[in-house]
Amino acid sequence: MTRPVLIIGAGIAGLWAALKLAPRRVILLTGSPLGEGAASGWAQGGVSAALAGDDTPALHARDTIEAGAGLVDAEAAEALASGAAQEVRDLAALGAPFEREGEAWSLSREAAHSRHRVARVTGDGAGAAIMQTLIAAVRVADHVEIRDGWAATALIPDAEGGCAGAVARSPTGETLQILADEAVLAMGGAGGLFALTTTPAGAQGQAMAMAARLGAIIQDPEFIQFHPTALNAGLDPAPLCTEALRGDGATLTDRSGHRFMKAIHTDAELAPRDVVARAVHRQNAAGKGASLDCRAAIGEAFPRRFPAVFAACRQAGIDPRIEPVPVAPTAHYHMGGVATDIDGRTSIAGLWAIGECASTGLHGANRLASNSLAEGLVSAARVARVLTDTPDRSAAPASAAGTAQIPPALPPLALTRLRQAMSRHCGVERTGAGLAELSALIEAMIERHGEADALIAARFITAGAIARTESRGGHFRTDFPQTNAVARHTRLSLADLTRSTGPALAHTAPAE
Incomplete structure (x- = not known):
């Protein structure tokens, strides 16, 4: 019998992927009660898509590339721009109440867009309205099993170095191994690592930490977008x-x-x-x-x-x-994350990532406004198309009991201290001295509290920021205010964090 696809996270990306995977069976881990804890529901602007008569996907891709400060992957921008309009139409057909002016879409214009292309709901209610539509559809979908409030705590490695599923914890503290040949991370970003954030406090970069423990590559973690x-x-x-x-x-x-x-x-x-x-x-x-x-x-x-x-x-x-x-x-949006291709495929067999927790190169160093919800929809549709046609892997855990590394929890006072230090030293403007102080604090906290997800995620962000000795997009170093002539991605593994993270280590791949 075909194992279900395991989707970890229930924001717009996770819910849309679950629906698009029909008729393939899906287990959906919501983390928080369905409809709570997802930044998607707080998104105000809307969904960017070339829906107007004077707009085209090519123009949308061009604006995305220009906003990204030299680090946008052109293939990723084109995939988003060419797919967003159809996803908006599909959402509208499902019942999402986008504003219309007669037969035409009511579109707004936001920063760095050359056209009016943001489909919105009651001015500032797009995220909440879309989430309500998706939740209603998922609740009645026969192919989706909702584990309401179940949070993934670790990924299970398979015998070949891939992913065999996840360990999940119920709202009452029960733990369970959920085996799956294909696991999709849709866990959102890392804004909860900062004291000043517009995102749910629970979004602490868990996807980066969990994927990195299996050996996944983390790309451009230093690029945090701060909403003005x-x-x-x-x-x-x-x-x-x-x-x-x-x-x-x-x-x-x-x-x-x-x-x-x-x-x-x-x-x-x-x-x-x-x-x-x-x-x-x-x-x-x-x-x-x-x-x-x-x-x-x-x-x-x-x-x-x-x-x-x-x-x-x-x-x-x-x-x-x-x-x-x-x-x-x-702190508003994490432009880095688990490195994937445009279909959500990570460097680990059986492990996929979509939405904000993934880094396809779409956003580069500076996300174009309202491309976040569009990315969630398009990436979900793309991974669903691929997984619908993917043969079963029959992944087996590395041992009968599984060898998932379940991390310790970070005590509340320690998390508060971490959030304050991240905002102070890794905020809108950064310095080498401040980042070094932050790095030392993180290492001391790991020594005391263990390798909690929040500390590992903060470690990735800080290491990337230390290594990037330039200013580009959302990363601004007052001690290195210039922008280098060649734009390079940061790519780090968990093993890299235990070694020196100088420029030669972290910046290995020029942007295409």
């Missing part, structure tokens, strides 16, 4: 003020009301995210303040056009209809 405009009101996680606000004309101003982005970039507020994030960071660091002024562009229509942002502002005691909204850059 999170609500700066002391909330954890920080509510996102969607880029669609700036796309609709909101401006960034200092305390005196001066619009500071016009002097920094020709596209002003719609400059690439890394440019805007650094500008906002520097404004706040200099004590000048940074606020998003939506009064003229949105005004009284705010509650109707952007209800999620409006609710977050009101919770913080701010009325964006009549006053500017204080903002700050916060």
Whole structure:
């Protein structure tokens, strides 16, 4: 009997892959209760896709490549751009309530896009609406077995060095080996490693740590995208003020009301995210303040056009209809992750990765706005097509009892200390001295607490940042502000982290 495909994670990528795999049987591990704990549901902007009459996949791919600061893989960009529109249509057919203007799509424009191409839901509700649609469909899908709240704790190696499934823990603490010939990681990013983040705190780079223990390659882990405009009101996680606000004309101003982005970039507020994030960071660091002024562009229509942002502002005691909204850059998206090809295939037989936890080279050093949900959908569809036609591997565990390495848990106070240090030393702007201090802290914490997933993931990010002695996209070193002439990917294994991680080790592969 054919073993089911094991999907680990239930954000947009995991749910869409589960549906697209029909009629092949699927076991879906949700980690948190279905619908909770996935960053997908918090995504506000929408799904980027060439749906307009004046747009094409070629233009979408071009914008993706230009935003990625020299590190975007052209094949990955073309795969996303050529596939996104059909996935949006399929989602709409399933019931996702994308905005329409008659027969045409209602599309917004976001930073670094040359066209209006972001399909949205009620201004800022795309992620939540799409998740609701997918959850409803998965719950009634006969081929999907949902293990609600079951979290994968480790991958099981097979006798040939591949993956034979995962060890999972139930909400009540029960553990179970789930054997599978094919396991798909769809576990999201690493924003929870930072004290200032717009993502669920539980997203701590677990996919990187789990895959690396089997020998998988981790690519470009140092590239964290910091969203320029999170609500700066002391909330954890920080509510996102969607880029669609700036796309609709909101401006960034200092305390005196001066619009500071016009002097920094020709596209002003719609400059690439890394440019805007650094500008906002520097404004706040200099004590000048940074606020998003939506009064003229949105005004009284705010509650109707952007209800999620409006609710977050009101919770913080701010009325964006009549006053500017204080903002700050916060960790938002991990552009690196488990290295895969454009179909989600890792370097480990039987192990696949899709969505934010994967690194195909699509985002390069700086993700194009709203390409995240599009990537989740397209990567899920691609891996499903491949796995539907993949012969059974009949993978056997390396031993009768399995040899999965179940990592220790990181105590809450230690995690808080790690998150604070990551934001301080591996944030919007970095220095060699700060990264060295962070690295020493991580090693000391590993010595005390063991190789917890969060520490291994932080180790990968820090090692990549130390080795990249240049500034590129989301990685900015104040001690190395220049951008090297040749763009190179970082590729690291777990074994590399126990050795020196100088440039010669980490940067081995020029971008194609």
